[in-house]
Amino acid sequence: MGRGAPPPPVSPRLALGAALVLLAVAMLPDPAAGVNVTAVLAAFPNFADFARLLASTPVAGELAGRSSLTLLAVPNANLPQLPSAFAAAAGADIVDVLRYHVLLEYLSPSDLARLPASGKLVTTLFQTTGRAPSDLGAVNLTAGVNSTVVVRSPAPSPGSSSNATVLGAVTAVPYNLSVLAVGGLIVPSGFDLAASESRPPPPVNITRVLADARGFNVAASMLQASGVAGEFEADEHGAGITVFVPTDDAFASLPATDRLQSLPAERKAIVLRFHVLHSYYPLGSLESIVNPVQPTLATEYTEAGRFTLNITRVNGSIAIDTGVVQASITRTVFDQNPVAVFAVSKVLLPKEMFSRSDADSTDMAPPSVAMAPDATGNEQTPPTRLSSPPDLHGEDINSSATLATTKGAVWWCIGLMYLQLHLLLSLV
Incomplete structure (x- = not known):
C-alpha cells in the first residue's frame, strides 16, 4: 500500500459488531459498585432500630466497600426491648454480633429454597476479623419444617439464643445486597450477651x-x-x-x-x-x-x-x-x-x-x-441521644448505581456514534 493511500473500507457488519460489543460492555454491572446498607434500610421503618445499631458501629462503614452480601436484619419488635441487653456487651461483642449477621454471599429467596438437606455453611463478616476460631465465624442455614429456613451457629453455646428463623425477604439490590428478615439476634459460639450485661467492664479512665x-x-x-x-x-x-x-x-x-x-x-x-x-x-x-x-x-x-x-x-x-x-x-x-x-x-x-x-x-x-459569632444559643441543650447519621435521613441509596448508569450512558453514546459513522462511510 503506497503512502497516502486511503485505508481499506470498513465492513458495515464489522462496524455493527463493534458497536454492539461496546453496547454490551456498557450494560455490564459495575463490579466495584458498593451499597449503602443503612440507607437501604432507611426505607423500612420496621428495621430502624437495627439500622441505627449498624450506623452506630464500624460495621456500616465496613459494608459500604463490599458487594455480593446478604444482611440478616432483625425487625424492631424482635430486638431485645431493653437496650442494655446488647449495649452493655463487653468488649467487641455487640459489634461482632452485628458482623455475624452479614453473610459474604448473595442469597435470594430462591437460593434458600434450594438448600441441600445437610444445610449450607456460609461465611460471615465476623470470620474476617480473625477472632473466630475454626469455622465458627460462619452460620449454618438449614431447611426447617413448612419450608422455613433456620440460621444457627455451627457450634451453639449452652444457654445462648444462637439461632433464628428467616421470616422472609425485605429487599434486594440484585447481586450486590440481599436483605432477609430474621426472628432475632444470632449469637456466635462463645458469646453470651446476658452474661456481659450482668458484668459490664469497668470504664477506661x-x-x-x-x-x-x-x-x-x-x-x-x-x-x-x-x-x-x-x-x-x-x-x-x-x-x-x-x-x-x-x-x-x-x-x-x-x-x-x-x-x-x-x-x-x-x-x-x-x-x-x-x-x-x-x-x-x-x-x-x-x-x-x-x-x-x-x-x-x-x-x-x-x-x-x-x-x-x-x-x-x-x-x-x-x-x-x-x-x-x-x-x-x-x-x-x-x-x-x-x-x-x-x-x-x-x-x-x-x-x-x-x-x-x-x-x-x-x-x-x-x-x-x-x-x-455565636449564631445560636442551643449548644448547651441537654442531649437525648446521638442523632441518627445522614444515612438514615433519606440519603440517595443508589449513588453507586447512578455512577454506573452514567458510565453506561456514555458508552451507549460512543457506540451509537461509532455505528453511525461507519454506516455513513460504507455508503460513500
Whole structure:
C-alpha cells in the first residue's frame, strides 16, 4: 500500500459488531459498585432500630466497600426491648454480633429454597476479623419444617439464643445486597450477651491514660477541670468511643488570638466533646472509613449536621478536617475495645465556634484564629441521644448505581456514534 493511500473500507457488519460489543460492555454491572446498607434500610421503618445499631458501629462503614452480601436484619419488635441487653456487651461483642449477621454471599429467596438437606455453611463478616476460631465465624442455614429456613451457629453455646428463623425477604439490590428478615439476634459460639450485661467492664479512665502516655498534660488538665471525662466514660459502653487528643505541642502552637483558654467553661466542654466520636474506631477502620462526615459528642448538644468532623486519607495519612483546621493522627495512644485514643497534630476547632480568614492561612506560620459569632444559643441543650447519621435521613441509596448508569450512558453514546459513522462511510 503506497503512502497516502486511503485505508481499506470498513465492513458495515464489522462496524455493527463493534458497536454492539461496546453496547454490551456498557450494560455490564459495575463490579466495584458498593451499597449503602443503612440507607437501604432507611426505607423500612420496621428495621430502624437495627439500622441505627449498624450506623452506630464500624460495621456500616465496613459494608459500604463490599458487594455480593446478604444482611440478616432483625425487625424492631424482635430486638431485645431493653437496650442494655446488647449495649452493655463487653468488649467487641455487640459489634461482632452485628458482623455475624452479614453473610459474604448473595442469597435470594430462591437460593434458600434450594438448600441441600445437610444445610449450607456460609461465611460471615465476623470470620474476617480473625477472632473466630475454626469455622465458627460462619452460620449454618438449614431447611426447617413448612419450608422455613433456620440460621444457627455451627457450634451453639449452652444457654445462648444462637439461632433464628428467616421470616422472609425485605429487599434486594440484585447481586450486590440481599436483605432477609430474621426472628432475632444470632449469637456466635462463645458469646453470651446476658452474661456481659450482668458484668459490664469497668470504664477506661481516659485522664489516667493520657497521664501515663505523657505529652498530653494540657488535654488531661482540661478534661479533669471540665468534668466531661465522666461523660466520656459513660459513653464507652455499647458502640464505644474514639478520642482525638491534641498533644501539648499542638496546644502550644495555637496563636493567642484563638482565645481557647479564655472560653467559658461550658464552651470549652463543647470543644472537648468535639474531639470524640460516639463509636469505637481502631486505626484500620479509620483508614477505610467510607462516610467521611462523622458526628461527634458535641453533635448531641445541638442537632444533626453540626459539629461534625470530616475524616479522609491525605498522602497516606488520616486527615481530620473541621472546616477551620486540618489535623493528622500522629500515633495511637490507647486501643482496647471499646475505647480508642489517638494523638492529633492540632487542636480541633469547630467552625461553629471559630473562623479563619484566608489571609491568615499560610504554610509558613500558624494561621490566626478568631472567635466566630455565636449564631445560636442551643449548644448547651441537654442531649437525648446521638442523632441518627445522614444515612438514615433519606440519603440517595443508589449513588453507586447512578455512577454506573452514567458510565453506561456514555458508552451507549460512543457506540451509537461509532455505528453511525461507519454506516455513513460504507455508503460513500
